[in-house]
Amino acid sequence: MRDHDAQPVGGLARRLASILAARGQDPTAEPTYEPEPLPALQMGEARIPARYQGAVADHPAVAAWVREVAEAGRPGPQGAPGLAEGRSLLIVGTTGTGKTHQAYGAIRSLLIAGVRLRWKAITAADLYAELRPRPGHDGERELMDLARCPLLIIDDLGAAKNSEWTEEITMRLINRRYNAMLPTLITTNLGMADLRTHIGDRVASRLTEMTDRVILDGPDRRRALAAERFRASVAN
Ligand SMILES: Nc1ncnc2c1ncn2[C@@H]1O[C@H](COP(=O)(O)OP(=O)(O)OP(=O)(O)O)[C@@H](O)[C@H]1O
Numbered sequence: 001m002r003d004h005d006a007q008p009v010g011g012l013a014r015r016l017a018s019i020l021a022a023r024g025q026d027p028t029a030e031p032t033y034e035p036e037p038l039p040a041l042q043m044g045e046a047r048i049p050a051r052y053q054g055a056v057a058d059h060p061a062v063a064a065w066v067r068e069v070a071e072a073g074r075p076g077p078q079g080a081p082g083l084a085e086g087r088s089l090l091i092v093g094t095t096g097t098g099k100t101h102q103a104y105g106a107i108r109s110l111l112i113a114g115v116r117l118r119w120k121a122i123t124a125a126d127l128y129a130e131l132r133p134r135p136g137h138d139g140e141r142e143l144m145d146l147a148r149c150p151l152l153i154i155d156d157l158g159a160a161k162n163s164e165w166t167e168e169i170t171m172r173l174i175n176r177r178y179n180a181m182l183p184t185l186i187t188t189n190l191g192m193a194d195l196r197t198h199i200g201d202r203v204a205s206r207l208t209e210m211t212d213r214v215i216l217d218g219p220d221r222r223r224a225l226a227a228e229r230f231r232a233s234v235a236n
Pocket residue numbers: 051052056058093094095096097098099100101102156189221222
């Protein structure tokens with residue numbers, strides 16, 4: 001540095017302060033340290049509810065669906081496969097048999113396989129509550145976001161109180177995903193006959209074509225776990 005470039009520290013500090021001020025930054029503010037961006041797998045897993053963060057899709061039919069979806073993925077800009085059109089899954093079983101566990105386990109398996117994944121999950125009851133018309137809320141846009149999302153979990157279909165309006169919302173959502181052949185993971189406590197009564201014949205017909213059915217017929221795992229804990233506490 002030549003002599004005439006030399007500036008007193010105060011001058012430099014003033015220049016720096018004016019540059020920061022022009023950028024809307026406060027030079028006296030404490031520095032903030034942005035957390036390192038999480039890798040895709042951790043970011044994806046962070047959105048899974050705590051109870052299902054370790055879920056493994058250990059049902060053979062769910063594992064087979066994961067493989068099929070992962071293999072069908074189109075390579076994206078960074079080489080990682082993205083989701084393509086594909087079949088959907090209808091996971092059927094009574095309370096506590098592990099339907100939601102299998103659905104989130106499938107999402108985890110796809111993330112672990114390195115599939116670029118944009119996914120959303122919603123229970124049917126929350127779907128209707130979210131979309132219920134109210135001032136200042138664009139339910140239509142939310143419905144379209146869910147309809148276009150590359151992978152969607154609809155948990156507990158048929159568990160919410162039904163009406164003509166819920167039937168219409170379900171039909172519009174399923175019909176769009178059916179037309180676009182977007183993979184959807186649907187869980188339900190109802191058999192097909194009851195489901196048809198609950199969500200309407202036209203939705204049931206589409207589900208019959210677009211989904212592979214997985215039946216979980218084990219015990220209620222929550223009660224089984226509680227009984228196991230009780231036995232362990234008595235034995236100790
Ligand atoms: N394959 C599994 N291995 C270990 N734990 C499991 C498995 N499947 C389910 N569980 C556990 O059993 C409990 C019940 O599972 P889950 O919530 O998936 O049931 P569900 O069928 O969705 O019930 P519901 O019909 O009430 O929604 C949860 O604590 C879950 O973590």
